[in-house]
Amino acid sequence: MVKSLFVTASAGSGKTFRLTREVRSHLDREGEFVVAATFTRAAAAEMEKRILDAIDEGKESPVDKLRFIMRAARVHFSTIDALFHQFLSTEAYVPQLADDHEKAIIATLADTRFFQHPRVLADIESIVIAARILHLQPDSLIAELDKGRESLEAWDCPERLLDALKGEQSRLVAEYDQLRAKVQVVAEATRGALRSQVAAPLLEPLAGVDLKRALFLKDNLADVRVAAADRATPAYAALEDLYPRMRVLISEHLINTKRLRSALLKRFIALRADVIAEEKEKLGRLFFDDVPRKLIALDGPDSPDRPLFAARLYEMGFHRTAHLLLDEFQDTSQIQFTLLRPLIEDILGSVGSNAEGDRSIFLVGDWKQSIYQWRGAAPDMLRASLTPALASGQIAAETLPYNYRSTPLLIEFFNHLVADLFAGTDKVNMQAPPEKPKHPYGGISEVAVIPVACGAGDEPVYERLIEAIVKKKAECGRPWGDIAVLCRTNRHMDRAAAALARAGIPTSGIRGREMLSLREGTALYLSLIALFTAHDGRFIPRALKSLDYGEAQGATLMSAVAQLAETVGNAPRPHRFAAFASALRDLAPHFPRILIETLWDEAERYFVRPDAVDAAAFLRYLLTMSHLITIPEGEHADRVKLATIHGTKGLEFPHVFLFWKEEHDRAPEIPHPEDGCPLSLSKDELAFLATDPIEGAAAIAEAVTVVKEERAEETANIIYVAATRAAKSLTILLRADREGALKGYSERMFTTAQEPIADAERTEFGWRHDYGLEKPRPADHEDLIEPDLGDLPAVPADSDEMDAALRSAAIEAGIERGLRIHAILARLTCDRQTIAPDSLAAEEQAVVERFLHEEKVREILFRPGKVLVEQHISDTRTFGIVDRLIIAPDRITLIDFKTGRVGHLADKYRPQMLRYRMILQGLFAGRPVECYLLFVDEPQRIVII
Numbered sequence: 001m002v003k004s005l006f007v008t009a010s011a012g013s014g015k016t017f018r019l020t021r022e023v024r025s026h027l028d029r030e031g032e033f034v035v036a037a038t039f040t041r042a043a044a045a046e047m048e049k050r051i052l053d054a055i056d057e058g059k060e061s062p063v064d065k066l067r068f069i070m071r072a073a074r075v076h077f078s079t080i081d082a083l084f085h086q087f088l089s090t091e092a093y094v095p096q097l098a099d100d101h102e103k104a105i106i107a108t109l110a111d112t113r114f115f116q117h118p119r120v121l122a123d124i125e126s127i128v129i130a131a132r133i134l135h136l137q138p139d140s141l142i143a144e145l146d147k148g149r150e151s152l153e154a155w156d157c158p159e160r161l162l163d164a165l166k167g168e169q170s171r172l173v174a175e176y177d178q179l180r181a182k183v184q185v186v187a188e189a190t191r192g193a194l195r196s197q198v199a200a201p202l203l204e205p206l207a208g209v210d211l212k213r214a215l216f217l218k219d220n221l222a223d224v225r226v227a228a229a230d231r232a233t234p235a236y237a238a239l240e241d242l243y244p245r246m247r248v249l250i251s252e253h254l255i256n257t258k259r260l261r262s263a264l265l266k267r268f269i270a271l272r273a274d275v276i277a278e279e280k281e282k283l284g285r286l287f288f289d290d291v292p293r294k295l296i297a298l299d300g301p302d303s304p305d306r307p308l309f310a311a312r313l314y315e316m317g318f319h320r321t322a323h324l325l326l327d328e329f330q331d332t333s334q335i336q337f338t339l340l341r342p343l344i345e346d347i348l349g350s351v352g353s354n355a356e357g358d359r360s361i362f363l364v365g366d367w368k369q370s371i372y373q374w375r376g377a378a379p380d381m382l383r384a385s386l387t388p389a390l391a392s393g394q395i396a397a398e399t400l401p402y403n404y405r406s407t408p409l410l411i412e413f414f415n416h417l418v419a420d421l422f423a424g425t426d427k428v429n430m431q432a433p434p435e436k437p438k439h440p441y442g443g444i445s446e447v448a449v450i451p452v453a454c455g456a457g458d459e460p461v462y463e464r465l466i467e468a469i470v471k472k473k474a475e476c477g478r479p480w481g482d483i484a485v486l487c488r489t490n491r492h493m494d495r496a497a498a499a500l501a502r503a504g505i506p507t508s509g510i511r512g513r514e515m516l517s518l519r520e521g522t523a524l525y526l527s528l529i530a531l532f533t534a535h536d537g538r539f540i541p542r543a544l545k546s547l548d549y550g551e552a553q554g555a556t557l558m559s560a561v562a563q564l565a566e567t568v569g570n571a572p573r574p575h576r577f578a579a580f581a582s583a584l585r586d587l588a589p590h591f592p593r594i595l596i597e598t599l600w601d602e603a604e605r606y607f608v609r610p611d612a613v614d615a616a617a618f619l620r621y622l623l624t625m626s627h628l629i630t631i632p633e634g635e636h637a638d639r640v641k642l643a644t645i646h647g648t649k650g651l652e653f654p655h656v657f658l659f660w661k662e663e664h665d666r667a668p669e670i671p672h673p674e675d676g677c678p679l680s681l682s683k684d685e686l687a688f689l690a691t692d693p694i695e696g697a698a699a700i701a702e703a704v705t706v707v708k709e710e711r712a713e714e715t716a717n718i719i720y721v722a723a724t725r726a727a728k729s730l731t732i733l734l735r736a737d738r739e740g741a742l743k744g745y746s747e748r749m750f751t752t753a754q755e756p757i758a759d760a761e762r763t764e765f766g767w768r769h770d771y772g773l774e775k776p777r778p779a780d781h782e783d784l785i786e787p788d789l790g791d792l793p794a795v796p797a798d799s800d801e802m803d804a805a806l807r808s809a810a811i812e813a814g815i816e817r818g819l820r821i822h823a824i825l826a827r828l829t830c831d832r833q834t835i836a837p838d839s840l841a842a843e844e845q846a847v848v849e850r851f852l853h854e855e856k857v858r859e860i861l862f863r864p865g866k867v868l869v870e871q872h873i874s875d876t877r878t879f880g881i882v883d884r885l886i887i888a889p890d891r892i893t894l895i896d897f898k899t900g901r902v903g904h905l906a907d908k909y910r911p912q913m914l915r916y917r918m919i920l921q922g923l924f925a926g927r928p929v930e931c932y933l934l935f936v937d938e939p940q941r942i943v944i945i
Contacts (some may be wrong), residue, residue, distance in 0.1 A: 002356065002358040002360040003356050003360065004351050004360045004362065004394060004395045004396065004397055004523070005022075005397070006290065006364075006365075006390065006396070007362070007363065007364040007365075007399070008366055008367075008397070008399045009365065009399045010366070010400065010403065010431055011403065011405065011414070011720070012404055012406055013401075013403060013431065014400060014402065014404050015400070016050065017050070017696055020047055021054075023051055024051055024055075025077075027051075027071045027072060030325065030425060032548035033317070033320045033321050034074075034075045034076065034321075034323045034325070035075075035076045035323070035329070036076065036077050037324075037325065037327065038078075038139025038327040039078065039079065039080070039331060039650075040650070040925050041079055041925065043328075043372055043650070044077045044082075045077075045921075045922050047327075048077045049922075049924075050797065051072050052072065055069055055072065060914075066902055069278055069845060070906045080326070080332070081097065081155075081288040084291045084292050084295060084339065084690065085097050087309070087339075088310050088671040089296060090315055090316065091223050091329070094286070095284045095285050095286045096284060096285055097286055097288060098283070098285035098286065098288075099290070101628065102285055105605070105625055105628055106276060106279045106280055106285065106287075107624060108624075109277060109279050113275060113279075114271075114272055114275055116678075117274075121228055132406055138249070139298075150374065150376070150938070151529075151669050151678040152269050153269065153672075154676075155261075155262065155671070155675075155676050155678055156261055156676070157266045157677070158675075158843060160265060161263055162236050162263040162264065165256060165260040168256050169556070169763070170255070172206065172253045172256060173206050175249055176206040177205075180203060180205075183199060184203060184414050186199070186235040186238045187199040187200075188232065188236075189235040190236075190239075191230065192227055192230060192234065193225060194226045194227070194230040194236060196235075197213075197214070197225070198215060198221060198226070199225070201213050202215075202239070202242070202246055205902075206249065206250065206253050207929055209250055209760070211250075211254075211688045212684050215687065216250065217687065220243065220244060221236070235806050243760065244859055248693060248694055250688075251688070251689065251693035251694045254685060254688070254689070254696060255679070255689075258679045258680060258681065259672065259677050259679070262677050262679070262680075263677070264389060282610055283605065283608065283609060289376065291651060292333070295309055295312075296338065296339065296872075297813065298312075306342055308629050309339065309342070310342055313824065314345065316550060319346075319845070321343060322347075322358070322359045322360070324343065324344065324347060324358065325364075326340075326361075327364055329363040329365035329382065330365035330369060330377065330379050330382065330451050331365070331368050331371075331377045332378070332382060333375070333376035333378060334378040334381050335376065336376075337378070347359045347360065348389060348395075351394045352881040353392055353393040353394065356395055356491075359790075363395070366385070366429075367379055368418065368716075368717055369717060370714070371501035371646060371649065371718050373714050379711075399429055400667055402431060402432055402433065403433065403434075404430040404434055404438045404729050404819065405724070406724070406728075407433075407441055407445035407727070407728055407769075407771065408433040408759075408769075409446070409728060409759075409760050409767060409768070409769045410445060410447060410727075410728075411431055412757045412760075413723075413730070413757060413766075414431065414755075415431065415434065415757075416752050416754050417719070418430065418720065418746055420751070421716040421719060421720060422829045423714060436618030441727065441771040442475060442772060443771060443772075443773075443774035444475065444476060444729070444770050444771070445728050445731070445768065445769050445770075445771060446728075446730075446766065446769055447730045447753060447757075447766040447767055447768075448468075448729075448766040449732070449734065449738055449750050449752070450464065450468070450731065450732065450733050450765045451734045451736040451746070451748050451750060452733055452734065452736060453737065453739065453740040454735050454736065454737070454738065455738045458661065460657075461659060461733055461735050462495060462496060464733055465485070465659060465733055466503045466505070468492075468733070469485075469500075469640065470503075470505075472657075472729065473657055476728075476729075480505065480506055480638050481638045481640070481641070482653070483640045483641070483654070483655045484641040484642075484655070484656050484657070484725065485500070485575050485640060485641070485643075485660045486643055486648060486659070486725065487644055487645070487658075488645060488663070488718070489644065492659055493642055493644055496642060500640060500642075505640055506638065506640065507640045508642070509630065509641070509642055510641060510642075510648065511649050512632040513630060514627060514629065514630055514631075515598060515599075515626060515629045516629075518631060519548065520591050520595055521593055521595055521631060522543070523549065523557065523591070524591050524596075524599070525538070525619070525623075527561050527587060528583065528587075528599075528615070528619055529619060530565065531561065531564060531583055531615075531617065532579075532580070532583075532614075532615035532616050533616050540554075540557060541554060544557065547932060550623055556590065557853060560587065561587075564583060564586050564587070564888075567582075574615075575616070576607055576614060577603055577604065577607035578611070579615060580603050580615045581600060584600055584603075585944075588839070588944050589856065589942070594930075595631060597928075598629065602618075602629060603618060606621060609696075612646050624789075626737075641653060646718075648721075648722070648725050649721060651725060652725055653725055653727065654728045654934070655726070655728055655731075656725050656726035657731045657732075658722050658733065658748070659735075660745070661735040662735070662743060662744045662745065662746055667785070668708060668711050669707075670703045670704050670707050671703075672700070673696060673703075681700075681704070686704055687701075689701045691844075719745060732753075734746040734750060753766045753782075757769075765822070770866070806874065814899070815898050818899035818900065819834075821840070821844055821847070821848060821936055822883060822897060822899070824836075824886075825848070825897055826869040826884075827884070827938075828861070848935060851934075851936045851939045854940060856940075856942055857934060857939055857942070860893065860895065860932055860934065861884070861895065863888065864886075865886040865888030866886070866887040867886055868882075868883055868884070868885040868886075868887070869883065870882075871884075871885045880916065882894055882896065883896050889932060890927065890928075891927055892920050892924050892927050892928070892929045892930070894930070895932050895934070896933055896934070896936075897936055898933060898934070899937060900937060901935075901937055906933055906943045909943075909945075910945055913931045913945040914931075914945060917929045917931050917945065930944070931944070932945070
């Protein structure tokens with residue numbers, strides 16, 4: 001019997017380990033179908049890798065281990081999005097899923113073409129009206145669409161509502177103008193407060209009424225401070241009669257304007273969706289959220305049992321699912337849960353009130369880390385759906401008690417923070433340091449919460465941020481790469497990046513750096529410009545000099561571009577992917593592998609589009625999309641990491657700096673009580689409606705309070721996620737007002753930092769503790785020392801081709817020669833740095849020495865990392881032996897040696913190497929995999945796969 005569980009896994013609690021252990025336990029039973037769905041591809045790959053490691057480290061016999069590996073191969077590891085895409089794939093044609101990068105490219109292309117779309121051009125009047133109502137320029141309309149996309153998409157706007165709202169708007173303005181004219185007649189007879197506090201505000205046009213004025217919060221003029229003598233005048237009597245009617249029109253106009261805004265945006269969001277759909281069709285892609293919508297559409301949104309969708313599950317064998325494991329359950333969207341509900345209920349049907357049965361549900365997550373409501377996550381709905389099963393005992397609850405990520409000092413601070421942020425809820429799960437930490441504690445651990453007084457701007461916070469980062473680096477003596485700066489919004493992140501750049505501190509994003517922000521990236525782009533456009537390349541030397549290229553390095557690149565230009569010039573036009581890829585191959589020796597690979601991938605995406613033109617057009621496209629094309633950096637790159645809080649979910653950093661600014665600019669959107677139309681209201685507008693100037697207005701203002709409470713819960717989650725990314729130190733910089741006062745969550749974080757922490761020393765802004773000499777963590781690679789081959793003579797290559805008559809007779813001898821050379825190369829380790837004399841025949845010895853003398857070969861062969869030779873590599877479809885595998889923290893290098901003059905057959909080896917790379921990418925998710933074919937007899941021929 002197996003137990004069904006909901007596991008609460010707070011930050012750093014070993015969630016992946018617990019999931020792995022659960023999957024491993026299911027492998028003990030023969031023939032059971034297990035589905036493990038995670039939130040990201042990296043998490044799915046990591047879990048699969050850990051399962052295999054657990055089997056390898058087990059005490060079973062080799063035969064039993066092989067049996068467990070075979071069972072593990074039948075476990076269905078995938079992201080939940082990929083799982084739904086598989087359910088959709090029973091159709092004749094299903095587009096591929098767009099990854100995040102492709103999604104951003106598609107959205108950017110759609111937005112650049114939005115205003116050229118025929119349907120948009122035909123409705124210019126509505127764009128002008130929308131811009132006037134929204135107080136923005138027409139080209140800012142796209143950003144406004146993004147702000148309220150979720151609520152607008154959920155609203156079912158009647159077809160003729162927009163015209164009705166326009167008519168109502170005209171009526172309200174006309175009636176108000178009539179009353180305003182009457183105010184004008186009596187205004188000349190007013191004076192003092194009656195003129196400034198009553199007549200003047202009522203003379204403003206309806207669209208310009210300032211609701212900040214105290215007048216509009218009063219039900220009638222009796223509550224307005226006016227001199228007693230003025231109250232006895234005819235003018236006061238006239239205004240007293242006009243004001244209530246004008247106040248009603250103001251409130252009706254306010255709500256109608258907000259409804260008109262939403263109706264206009266609804267029209268444009270539908271048009272934008274059409275443009276995006278066209279771009280997706282061109283690339284043959286689906287977005288992640290398209291897939292569940294298509295599956296829901298099979299049976300319709302209101303179908304309780306979804307027979308057509310269930311038929312797909314049955315067709316693909318998922319009805320046999322014995323154990324369903326869902327990672328990051330708190331981030332499951334409502335539509336995803338709707339699709340999974342039939343399978344979950346079917347499994348629970350065989351589970352008893354003691355949570356045990358032949359089948360099981362295993363859900364793992366943390367309600368405190370639910371930060372994706374804006375992307376459709378529905379934690380409240382999920383909790384309500386789980387409550388009956390938890391209450392009946394069909395699903396048991398388990399909490400992981402330890403934090404393996406952070407120091408005891410930080411863990412205690414997190415506990416204080418949780419107690420404050422989530423008081424009175426079931427989210428208050430306290431953690432403790434483990435008895436056996438994953439790594440020994442060492443060095444100084446610190447928490448500091450620093451308020452920074454600011455006037456109109458935020459510059460003092462960024463200045464204080466620089467000061468704190470520089471101080472932290474000096475104290476801990478660690479590289480910049482150990483430091484991460486987290487911000488709440490992209491705007492704050494960009495400003496932090498600019499401040500760090502001004503201070504000369506190197507930075508990169510979590511996903512890497514923009515290609516054109518790199519010296520090599522710009523040089524490669526300029527080289528391609530010279531090859532595929534009308535430019536003759538004379539600008540390159542000057543550009544390379546400005547990029548700090550050395551004279552010799554620049555001259556070498558210029559020579560390569562000049563030689564390649566003739567080849568490109570003779571290639572048939574238009575220059576499309578084949579010509580562009582050929583140029584990249586020839587430029588590969590002069591640029592980092594990851595740059596070439598990134599551009600190759602972008603070119604492949606571009607040239608499959610039906611509207612793709614040529615290489616020159618691709619380079620123009622590349623410039624437009626340059627902000628989206630990033631180059632991943634090594635895990636230990638010496639640059640401060642910059643990211644939004646949402647972008648760091650699941651990550652950890654030794655030293656975290658969090659910039660926090662309260663967001664009070666606008667209240668959350670709320671649905672209109674009649675038809676659900678989203679209403680976007682400011683604080684002043686809500687204060688006005690709260691006085692109930694018309695029936696139902698106060699109810700709208702009260703609804704905002706409920707939505708604010710829900711939003712506040714997510715804000716608390718965001719703070720928790722940000723803080724718990726820290727492993728050794730956490731510094732929170734709070735934007736205070738000019739007097740240094742804090743409000744909201746800023747005040748709560750500052751107060752929490754005053755709570756005492758055991759065995760810690762009080763500092764000006766928090767606490768610190770010195771855990772002693774920092775112990776080195778176990779190395780995950782070994783350094784391979786490069787042998788000194790400087791004195792070896794260069795042996796000229798033999799250029800004679802093998803005689804065709806002798807070719808067949810020489811095959812056997814060639815194989816034996818290759819085996820001997822492979823064996824010698826396999827012995828090159830840190831313990832054996834040179835070739836043993838007389839270990840090969842004279843000709844073979846000379847060939848190997850010439851091969852090892854080649855600078856490019858040595859750079860690849862002797863890279864730092866854990867070296868594996870003659871390494872078996874396989875999955876369910878491919879098996880092979882890799883000559884050399886170098887595993888380093890920032891990349892994986894796969895090397896295959898070829899002997900004999902077979903360089904011209906390189907393309908025949910390409911499919912096998914690509915398959916090996918796919919396997920390694922699954923095993924080492926997140927690390928780039930570089931594959932090289934090295935030809936021992938042709939050392940200058942290096943093929944990068």
